[in-house]
Amino acid sequence: MGIKERKERHREDLKAKILEAAKKLFVTEGYEATSIRKIAAEIEFSPTTIYLYYKDKTDIAYALHQEGFGLLRERFSALAYVDDPFERLKAMGRGYIQFAIDHPDFYELMFIMKEPMQYLQAHHPEEEWPEGERVFDGLIQTVEGCKAHGYFGSMNTEEMAMLSWSVVHGLCSLHITSHFKHIAEKCSDVVIVKQDTLLENTFQAYLRLLERFK
Amino acid sequence: MGIKERKERHREDLKAKILEAAKKLFVTEGYEATSIRKIAAEIEFSPTTIYLYYKDKTDIAYALHQEGFGLLRERFSALAYVDDPFERLKAMGRGYIQFAIDHPDFYELMFIMKEPMQYLQAHHPEEEWPEGERVFDGLIQTVEGCKAHGYFGSMNTEEMAMLSWSVVHGLCSLHITSHFKHIAEKCSDVVIVKQDTLLENTFQAYLRLLERFK
DNA sequence: TTGCATTTATTAACACTGTTAAGTAAATTT
C-alpha cells in the first residue's frame, strides 16, 4: 500500500514548496506584500490551491513564525554549553538582540505581529504556543541557574525571566518599529552614535543592574 | 477679508470631523477595519473627499497617533506635582502600563505599529517625532532628578531612561500582542493568576532592582 | 447681475486583496 504514502509525500512536498515560496517573498518583500496570489504564481499553481494546504493566510503566518523560532533556537543551541548561568543569560540577551537585528521581519512575525497568535487561538486553542514556551523554558532554567549561583537572591524566578525578556523585547521592538531612530538623536552624548550600540549600551546597563545582585 | 478665514475655519472643521469619524471607527473596530470608505460614509461624504484633507491613510494614522499622545500626556500631567523623582518614576511606569491596558488600540498605534512612523519619515523627514520626544524628555528629567537624589549613581541618564522605557514597553507590547497570555499559564505560581498582576509584578521586580541603587 | 475662475466634491475606474462556490479533469477504486 505504497500509493497512499507516495501521495502523502507529494502532499507534504507541495505544502513545503508553498511555505518555501511564501518565505522567499516574505523575506524579500515583507509580510503584507506577500499575497496568496503571489505565492501561487511563484509555485505556478492557482491561488485557490494554497487553501487546500493552508487554512488561511494566518496559517501561513504561523508556519513562518515557526520557521523563525527554528532560526532563533539554532542561535541559542550554541549557548547550551556555556556553563556559567549568568554568562549564559548575558549571551542569550545579546543573541536575542542580534537575532532581531539580523532578521527583523522574522522577529516581527514572532514577537510583534498579532496574526500568528490569532491563528493559534482560533484554530488550536488547546495548544499553548509551544515555540514560545520552549524558548521561555530555556530562559527560566538559566535564571534558576543564576539563582543557584547566588544571583537575584530574593527575586521570583518567573518574574526575573519575564523582566529579562521584556527588557530585550522592548529594545528590539522599539528598534524595529523605528521608534528608537527618532529619539536616538537626542541621546547623542558623543558616545552614542550608532543605533545598534544604543541597544547594546542599554542592554549592558541592565546587566550592570543585575550584577549588583550577586 | 473674512471670507478666506471662514473658509479656512470650515476646512479645519471638516478635517476635524474626518478625524473624529476615523477615531470612532478606530476605537470600536480597530485600525485595519477603519477604511477610507467607512470614514467617508460616517461623515456622509464621498471617499475621495478624505484625500483633500489627508494625504493618505498613514496620514490619518499619524493624526490618531497624536490623539493618543494627547491622552497619555493628560495622564502624565497629574504626575508633574509628585516631588520625589523616584516616586514620580514609579508612577510614570504604572501610568504607562495602565494606559496600555485602558487603550490598547491607541497604544498599538503609538508604539507598536509602523504606519505612523512611516508617515513621519516619508512626509516630514526634518521633524523628529515631537510627540515621542516630549514624553521622553519628561522621562529624562525624572531620571535626572533621581540621580540628583542619589539614585543610579554611576549610570548614564539616557541609558537609564531608555532602559525604563524598554522595560515597560516590553511588558505592554507583549501583553497587547497576547504573547503573554500564552506563556502566563506556565507561571501559575499560585500567586500569579491574573495577567494584569503579572505585568504589575514584573514591573515591581524592576523597581526592586532600581531601589538597590539608592 | 452676469461671466469667468477657482475651489470643492463627486463619479468612475484601476489594480489590488483574502476567500469561497462551483466546475473540471485526472487518478483510483469498485
Place this chain on the structure above:
DNA sequence: AAATTTACTTAACAGTGTTAATAAATGCAA
C-alpha cells in the same frame, strides 16, 4: 468499464487604498 474520490482551476464576491477626470458650488471682477 463505470463510479467515485482526489487534486486542481475558473469565476466570482466583497472588499481595500488610491487616482484621473468630471461636475457642482462658490467668490470675484466687469
